[in-house]
Amino acid sequence: MSTTTPIIGDWRRHAERLTLDGRAFIDGGYADALSGATLEARTPLTGERIADLAACDEADVDVAVAAARRAFEHGAWSRAAPAERKRVLLRLAELVRDHRDELAATITLDAGRPITAARGEVDGAADTFQFYAEAIDKVLDEVAPTQPTALALVTREPIGVVAAVVPWNFPIGMATWKLAPALAAGNSVIVKPAEQASLVLTRLAALMHEAGVPAGVQQVLPGRGEDAGQALGRHHDVDAVAFTGSTEVGKLFLIYAGQSNMKSVSLECGGKSPNIVLADAGDLDRVARFAALGAFVNQGEMCSSGSRLVVEEAIRDELVERVVAHSAAWQVGDPFDPATTSGALIDETQMDRVLDYVAVGRTAGARLVAGGERVAPESGGYYVAPTVFDDVDNGMRIAQEEIFGPVLSVIPARDADDAVRIANDTMYGLAAAVWTRDVTTAHRVSRAVRAGTVWVNTYNQANLAVPFGGYKQSGFGRDKSLHALEKYTQLKTTWLNLEV
Ligand code: NAP
Ligand code: MG
Secondary structure (H helix, E strand, O other): OOOOOOOHHHHHHHHHOOOOOEOEEEOOEEEOOOOOOEEEEEOOOOOOEEEEEEOOOHHHHHHHHHHHHHHHHHOOOOOOOHHHHHHHHHHHHHHHHHOHHHHHHHHHHHHOOOHHHHHHHHHHHHHHHHHHHHHHOOOOOEEOOOOOOEEEEEEEEEOOEEEEEOOOOOOOHHHHHHHHHHHHOOOEEEEEOOHHHOHHHHHHHHHHHHHOOOOOOEEEOOOOHHHHHHHHHHOOOOOEEEEEOOHHHHHHHHHHHHHOOOOEEEEEOOOOOEEEEOOOOOOHHHHHHHHHHHHHHHHHOOOOOOOEEEEEHHHHHHHHHHHHHHHHOOOEOOOOOOOOOEOOOOOHHHHHHHHHHHHHHHHHOOEEEEOOOEEOHHHOOOEEOOEEEEOOOOOOHHHHOOOOOOEEEEEEEOOHHHHHHHHHOOOEEOEEEEEOOOHHHHHHHHHHOOOOEEEEOOOOOOOOOOOEOOEEOOEEOOEOOHHHHHHHEEEEEEEEEOOO
């Protein structure tokens, strides 16, 4: 494992040497789609084709689900001692670390994430496998306090065949938040990567295999959402779907479940998270730095992006000035440069969408105070400058719709109550933050905001031990923490009569 950071040219050479295999991984080996159809994987750094992906559809899903079910019934994984699954997943964590640079370069090339961030994402994936590996042989079941003549056991059993349908913004991270707890709990898991960022997951499949996850227990099926994704959602022998992606597609999985076998569904969907800054926030330069971080990290392609900066009038001008200064400090450009903090948007469609929203904001009367345009178009890459709109009304489309790009809307508020009202005036409820020096205000506001995570005097702080997920139309069910195991297990009650 390399511990030094290679310079940009080294990373480029590294990327050129990658073997990118976009085939599906089904029942212990790589396979083309049964139809022979492929999709093109393109890099957002230049728009060029870098590999072909198997375009899996219903027929491939049928084969994978059958293999997953066979493996589950066989029991080599599902009924293995938790300590045995722990050993395999710990090996996997080490393998992921050993392959960190290769996996990170794949993410950067395929999805445009800055290499430094991509390496961090791969480390996070390894840590996630390790977290659930270490946890799974320490989670105890329950004995209920029944009458003395009975014994009631409450045990957690794996659900069976789990489909994980994931987005492109954290190509390995979002998948491992699901794979790790689902595998640790003993399920068979089928991953459907996003079309724009499948290659790190088709590669991960081989590492899972090498670590000792049995054939059929983990499978990765690239393909179109409407084909492979829908077929998993509608399959009668898939027991659970764990989805991360847009609210629109999340709702489809509820329909698929209702029209098929009532499979359990958990949804991690979009957000339009409010970052509330009250007049007593204190060090406004620190607040501004975090406001920019909240909005621009990962090019704004972040479900928990703090895309609405709700600011008490008294400090608005000073804060906006400082946010604009901090937004200029983001280095946008070549993601293989280790100093780059803002890489390429995922594809041309997404870039055009973001630039359209800039036009929508201007037309609605919001005041553009930073960014708003494409950067380095001559490279062919899809770069957009960190963008700040001031004078945004919360009713405007740029304040209500998830842009999924580096666009921050500053929305003025009269006082704390007005800020809470504005914060909650959204269909989403993924995350929020409040900045105040007053401990009572901090508690009052964090209780009043309807969101799955509320940060006080910080933004985007994270730890594997805490759950992550949304209120309202940001979804339900939680990734991370021991609570994630709830999605991948079901409770069984077993009564024993002790009367003779
Ligand atoms: P998306 O378009 O909803 O796609 C997510 C996944 O669903 C992809 O694998 C996609 O496949 C598949 N899919 C698309 N249409 C489908 C259909 N009709 N039936 C079944 N599956 C279908 O989301 P995205 O654009 O990849 O990612 C961005 C979204 O993810 C944002 O809304 C963001 O907020 C959300 N997100 C949420 C969290 C969270 O934790 N709450 C974290 C990260 C991202 P294709 O690739 O083939 O379209
Ligand atoms: Mg791509």
